[in-house]
Amino acid sequence: MEMTVESYQVSFTASNPVLVVSVAFFVYLLTRIIYDLYFHPLSRIPGPASWSCSRLPFVWALLRGTIVHDIELLHKKYGPVLRIAPNEVTFASSEAWGDIHQPRPNHQPFLKDPLWWSSQPGHPNSIINAIDPKVHSRIRKALAPGFTPRALRSQEPFIQKYVNLLVERLKDQAPSDLSFEIDISPWFNYTTFDIFGDLGFGESFECLEKSTYHPWIALLFNSVKAAGFVVSARFYPWVEFILMKCIPPSLKKVQKDHYHQIVEKVDRRLNWELDRPDLMSHVILRRAEETGLPHGEICATFMVLTTAGSETTATTLCGAVNYLTAHPEKLAILSMEISSTFYNMEQITLAALQDLPYLNAVIQEALRLCPAIPWVLPRRVPTGGDTVCGFWLPGGTPVSIQAWTLNRDPSYFHDPTSFEPERWLPEAYSKKGSPFYCDQRQAIEPFSTGPRSCMGKHIAWAEMRLILAKLLFTFDLEAVAGKEFKWEELRTFLLVEKRPIYVRLKPRAV
Numbered sequence: 001m002e003m004t005v006e007s008y009q010v011s012f013t014a015s016n017p018v019l020v021v022s023v024a025f026f027v028y029l030l031t032r033i034i035y036d037l038y039f040h041p042l043s044r045i046p047g048p049a050s051w052s053c054s055r056l057p058f059v060w061a062l063l064r065g066t067i068v069h070d071i072e073l074l075h076k077k078y079g080p081v082l083r084i085a086p087n088e089v090t091f092a093s094s095e096a097w098g099d100i101h102q103p104r105p106n107h108q109p110f111l112k113d114p115l116w117w118s119s120q121p122g123h124p125n126s127i128i129n130a131i132d133p134k135v136h137s138r139i140r141k142a143l144a145p146g147f148t149p150r151a152l153r154s155q156e157p158f159i160q161k162y163v164n165l166l167v168e169r170l171k172d173q174a175p176s177d178l179s180f181e182i183d184i185s186p187w188f189n190y191t192t193f194d195i196f197g198d199l200g201f202g203e204s205f206e207c208l209e210k211s212t213y214h215p216w217i218a219l220l221f222n223s224v225k226a227a228g229f230v231v232s233a234r235f236y237p238w239v240e241f242i243l244m245k246c247i248p249p250s251l252k253k254v255q256k257d258h259y260h261q262i263v264e265k266v267d268r269r270l271n272w273e274l275d276r277p278d279l280m281s282h283v284i285l286r287r288a289e290e291t292g293l294p295h296g297e298i299c300a301t302f303m304v305l306t307t308a309g310s311e312t313t314a315t316t317l318c319g320a321v322n323y324l325t326a327h328p329e330k331l332a333i334l335s336m337e338i339s340s341t342f343y344n345m346e347q348i349t350l351a352a353l354q355d356l357p358y359l360n361a362v363i364q365e366a367l368r369l370c371p372a373i374p375w376v377l378p379r380r381v382p383t384g385g386d387t388v389c390g391f392w393l394p395g396g397t398p399v400s401i402q403a404w405t406l407n408r409d410p411s412y413f414h415d416p417t418s419f420e421p422e423r424w425l426p427e428a429y430s431k432k433g434s435p436f437y438c439d440q441r442q443a444i445e446p447f448s449t450g451p452r453s454c455m456g457k458h459i460a461w462a463e464m465r466l467i468l469a470k471l472l473f474t475f476d477l478e479a480v481a482g483k484e485f486k487w488e489e490l491r492t493f494l495l496v497e498k499r500p501i502y503v504r505l506k507p508r509a510v
């Protein structure tokens with residue numbers, strides 16, 4: 001039987017539509033891969049072929065929690081400028097802080113990437129996810145008076161109260177004056193969430209009081225991994241569409257209730273007659289003004305601040321204690337500094353702690369090695385394109401900074417993976433013989449920089465100094481043999497993973 005070319009084509013298309021679609025898809029995919037690898041405007045940027053031609057390796061690393069470590073390995077291989085997706089570039093270079101986060105004369109600002117930050121339709125803006133610079137600066141101005149060093153002086157009694165309570169509650173855990181073993185990690189969270197509760201809403205979360213997480217916080221931690229899925233889905237709008245349709249009404253209700261609990265706290269605080277120097281008081285004062293924040297923005301802002309202002313500080317404290325107990329010789333220097341400076345707890349004030357060299361050096365080193373935000377989330381290159389670290393990038397390209405990699409880069413720091421508070425002591429800056437003399441300490445920006453840098457930096461420093469000082473004034477600390485872990489083992493699910501940090505506490509003879 002004879003078969004013409006025409007008849008063959010007809011039967012091919014008519015009888016095998018699946019095959020036709022598959023071939024078309026394969027050709028599309030191949031063309032796309034060739035374009036991304038060789039003709040895309042980012043094809044000159046170094047990076048592995050698999051990440052440069054597909055978003056999948058990135059999403060996979062994000063979901064497994066290994067993104068920070070995977071990208072660190074890639075930076076080691078490809079250098080400080082790295083293509084991590086067909087359209088995205090990331091940097092482990094100090095120059096990138098200035099280029100991406102600081103205003104540059106005659107340059108448009110790099111705004112937050114809406115894929116990561118934008119609020120859901122119909123939801124109000126908050127300080128963290130407002131993308132429009134005008135909206136953001138209005139919110140920031142309304143909050144700013146509550147975050148100054150002067151405001152902190154009047155907020156000190158709130159912070160002292162919860163740090164004292166932490167010490168008392170830890171003493172209560174001791175069966176006697178003998179040493180006892182405890183997972184210290186949740187205690188840092190209890191303290192920082194309670195402080196924020198009081199400073200933000202005028203009522204603590206009562207975590208220290210009850211020695212457990214408030215259900216609001218427990219739910220927050222439980223939903224962090226789910227948030228990774230939601231963000232990953234945004235890279236594929238059809239997946240996002242299906243995922244959103246699959247969320248059961250019961251889960252939506254849980255989400256709504258979570259937000260509503262914050263609204264209730266905000267409302268209780270707004271209705272107080274009492275004038276107290278907390279973070280909300282300045283917001284209330286300005287409410288009647290034209291630039292005052294609407295109710296929705298106050299609720300959304302204090303909702304995200306509860307996490308931003310508590311979890312970050314607790315993570316850094318966990319890192320500091322984990323490294324200190326792994327290095328008893330450094331812990332001994334810090335304990336000695338504290339016990340030789342203070343004779344009773346009342347003397348331990350923020351002013352007195354401000355200039356303790358070793359305490360400050362330990363916190364700086366913890367901020368370097370255990371960044372609470374190990375990967376500063378993407379900004380978008382402005383329309384028309386711009387340069388970052390000398391590389392021209394098209395408008396709309398998402399760009400981010402890998403603080404984790406940068407902070408451990410041997411070209412910036414001597415012995416970069418080692419815990420060395422000494423690199424932050426005055427001698428390291430001034431003595432040429434110091435091994436840390438050439439360290440590029442200005443490369444570390446744990447609180448970011450520019451108009452969107454952390455507003456709570458002073459509060460965070462105050463909490464970290466006070467908690468470490470009072471803890472070490474009251475107890476001798478040591479690691480529990482066989483239960484130690486290295487900070488590098490922790491994964492990142494938007495927030496740094498929580499692991500028990502077992503320490504042995506022994507009340508000091510004062």
Ligand code: HEM
Nearest residue numbers: 308309312313316372373446447448452453454455456460
């Ligand atoms: C060790 C503790 C902390 C660290 C490492 C830290 C770090 C950061 C970083 C890196 C950002 C910028 C994120 C970005 O732009 O993508 C940020 C933003 C922010 N942080 Fe913190 N933070 C800490 C504690 C706090 C505390 C205690 C508060 C409040 C009580 C706070 C309030 C804020 C606010 C309001 C912003 C948003 C600023 C804006 O967008 O204008 N932070 N923080």
